Amino acid sequence: MSFWQKMDQLDRRWIYLTVAAAVxxxxxxxxxxxxxxxxxxxxxxxxxxxLPDGCNVMVVYDYYPTTIAECEPIAIAxxxxxxxxxxxxxxxxxxxxxxxxxxxxxxxxxGDQYGKTYGVDFVNLGYxxxxxxxxxxxxxxxxxxxxxxxxxxxxxxxxxMDSVKNYSDISFIFEIADxxxxxxxxxxxxxxxxxxxxxxxxxxxxPKFYAYVASGQFVGLLGGMRGAAEYEKLIEIEADATVxxxxxxxxHLVIIGLVVLGNVGYWVGRSQSKRxxx
Amino acid sequence: MSGWELFQxxxxxxxxxxxxxxxxxxxxxxxxxxxxxxxxxxxxxxxLIWDTIIVQQLWNPMLxxxxxxxxxxxxxxxxxxxxxxxxxWVSRTSLAFVMGTTAGIFLISELHGxxxxxxxxxxxxxxGGDGFGATLLSxxxxxxxxxxxxxxxxxxxxxxxxxxxxxxxxxxxMISFGAHxxxxxxxxxxxxxxxxxxxxxxxxxxxx
Numbered sequence: 001m002s003f004w005q006k007m008d009q010l011d012r013r014w015i016y017l018t019v020a021a022a023v024x025x026x027x028x029x030x031x032x033x034x035x036x037x038x039x040x041x042x043x044x045x046x047x048x049x050x051l052p053d054g055c056n057v058m059v060v061y062d063y064y065p066t067t068i069a070e071c072e073p074i075a076i077a078x079x080x081x082x083x084x085x086x087x088x089x090x091x092x093x094x095x096x097x098x099x100x101x102x103x104x105x106x107x108x109x110x111g112d113q114y115g116k117t118y119g120v121d122f123v124n125l126g127y128x129x130x131x132x133x134x135x136x137x138x139x140x141x142x143x144x145x146x147x148x149x150x151x152x153x154x155x156x157x158x159x160x161m162d163s164v165k166n167y168s169d170i171s172f173i174f175e176i177a178d179x180x181x182x183x184x185x186x187x188x189x190x191x192x193x194x195x196x197x198x199x200x201x202x203x204x205x206x207p208k209f210y211a212y213v214a215s216g217q218f219v220g221l222l223g224g225m226r227g228a229a230e231y232e233k234l235i236e237i238e239a240d241a242t243v244x245x246x247x248x249x250x251x252h253l254v255i256i257g258l259v260v261l262g263n264v265g266y267w268v269g270r271s272q273s274k275r276x277x278x
Numbered sequence: 279m280s281g282w283e284l285f286q287x288x289x290x291x292x293x294x295x296x297x298x299x300x301x302x303x304x305x306x307x308x309x310x311x312x313x314x315x316x317x318x319x320x321x322x323x324x325x326l327i328w329d330t331i332i333v334q335q336l337w338n339p340m341l342x343x344x345x346x347x348x349x350x351x352x353x354x355x356x357x358x359x360x361x362x363x364x365x366x367w368v369s370r371t372s373l374a375f376v377m378g379t380t381a382g383i384f385l386i387s388e389l390h391g392x393x394x395x396x397x398x399x400x401x402x403x404x405x406g407g408d409g410f411g412a413t414l415l416s417x418x419x420x421x422x423x424x425x426x427x428x429x430x431x432x433x434x435x436x437x438x439x440x441x442x443x444x445x446x447x448x449x450x451x452m453i454s455f456g457a458h459x460x461x462x463x464x465x466x467x468x469x470x471x472x473x474x475x476x477x478x479x480x481x482x483x484x485x486x
Contacts, residue, residue, distance in 0.1 A: 013301065013302060016301045019467075019470075020474075023467075023470055023471055023474045024474055024478070027474065027475070027478050066469070067465075067469065068472060069468050069469050069471060069472020069473070069475070070465060070468045070469070070472070096323075096326050096330070097319075097322065127330070128330065128334075129327075129330040129331050129334075129335065132383060136383075183392065184387075186391055186392065187387045187388055187390070187391025187392045188387050188391060190391070191387070191390050191391030191392075191395070192387070192390070192391070202465050202468075203461040203462065203464040203465035203468060204458075204461060204462050204465040206461050207454070207457050207458050207461050211396060211399075214399055215395045215396055215398070215399035216395075216399075217391075217395055223461065224461070224464055224465055224468055225464070225468040225471070226464065240475065243475075244468065244471045244472070244475065247467075247471045247474070248464065248467055248468065248471060251467045251470075251471075252463075252464070252467070255463060255467075
């Protein structure tokens with residue numbers, strides 16, 4: 001049996017094992033690799049950097065727990081930048097499964113790190129059903145949509161919300177999404193209320209979101225773990241995404257190798273069959 | 279790490295490994311983990327809908343004096359008529375309301391917020407202003423949009439000039455699929471990295 005015939009009948013579990021090894025190896029033997037900043041990540045960083053100190057921003061956790069690996073490093077990197085600039089952060093989620101609790105956990109963790117006080121420097125509005133009504137309604141009054149925060153405290157008792165009534169009091173929205181809710185932030189909030197939006201999306205969603213960056217509807221974009229690693233580099237921290245990109249690069253090399261091997265094997269097998277037939 | 283946190287880490291790690299075991303072969307441990315996940319999701323959804331819709335948006339406002347909210351409540355109840363063959367036509371009233379409001383809301387927001395801005399972004403100046411590279415990109419964008427649209431025009435046979443443009447459209451679509459596939463691979467690998475990171479740092483780290 002030739003090498004190519006053996007490869008053709010290779011048990012797919014060997015491929016799983018190779019990919020697993022490529023993921024695990026960089027955790028055991030870290031090898032820092034250069035991270036190139038894309039114009040989309042740079043423009044998002046510049047937009048946040050240009051915000052006046054102490055302004056109100058909205059960070060939206062529109063992702064499911066399944067994509068934490070990609071979206072959480074984006075959220076953490078964005079909050080580092082915003083809290084460094086003393087921005088007042090209002091968080092919410094249009095995702096029922098875990099969205100509000102992820103917003104609560106991450107924002108409180110980052111708030112504690114920067115010595116911020118809940119209710120004064122940041123507020124988690126939580127989740128409300130029906131994103132179209134939620135996004136439209138907040139243009140009139142945030143309190144009418146979220147009478148209380150995620151813990152049930154009336155907004156009137158939270159000092160930060162005294163100065164935030166609707167989108168006109170929000171300087172910037174950072175949407176972190178693994179689904180199409182980002183489209184509605186574009187078509188409802190950006191188009192109708194003119195609030196600048198930056199987006200951090202999963203890699204699967206990123207190709208679609210590039211069109212919004214090109215049209216200026218998103219000021220910038222972070223695509224998946226790579227985008228998070230770029231932002232970590234821009235704000236000069238080394239966190240989960242930077243570490244994860246080492247595995248990412250190695251797995252990509254493995255996949256490229258397998259694709260090349262598979263195609264060469266296919267052509268060799270085809271030419272051998274032709275020769276035999278002749 | 280507290281005892282409760284340690285228990286959570288072990289539970290998450292064992293369920294993760296149970297699901298990964300499918301890569302070796304289908305097995306009872308995998309199926310147990312899968313069924314637990316499906317059951318939890320269904321149960322959570324029922325509780326969530328009850329709390330966030332029925333209680334928060336219907337029952338509490340009605341008790342607070344917004345009595346007119348019984349109208350959407352009744353429309354919701356009418357949807358259950360679909361369970362009866364004889365009375366299922368009643369549910370069309372609710373569906374008509376949903377379709378009418380959805381069409382009304384989305385017609386404007388989609389046109390104003392997505393279709394027109396994206397069309398406007400396709401109308402690019404060919405002189406660029408930023409040199410040859412910008413001009414070339416503008417030409418590629420315009421050619422890509424037009425040829426892809428032509429590919430999806432099925433009222434005339436794709437032969438001659440129309441056929442050539444449609445073929446060019448296929449190339450643009452294939453390149454787009456390639457970009458999407460590449461990003462999807464990156465995304466899926468990222469999810470695996472996240473799980474492995476958890477297993478190494480949090481789980482193995484908890485007993486080293």
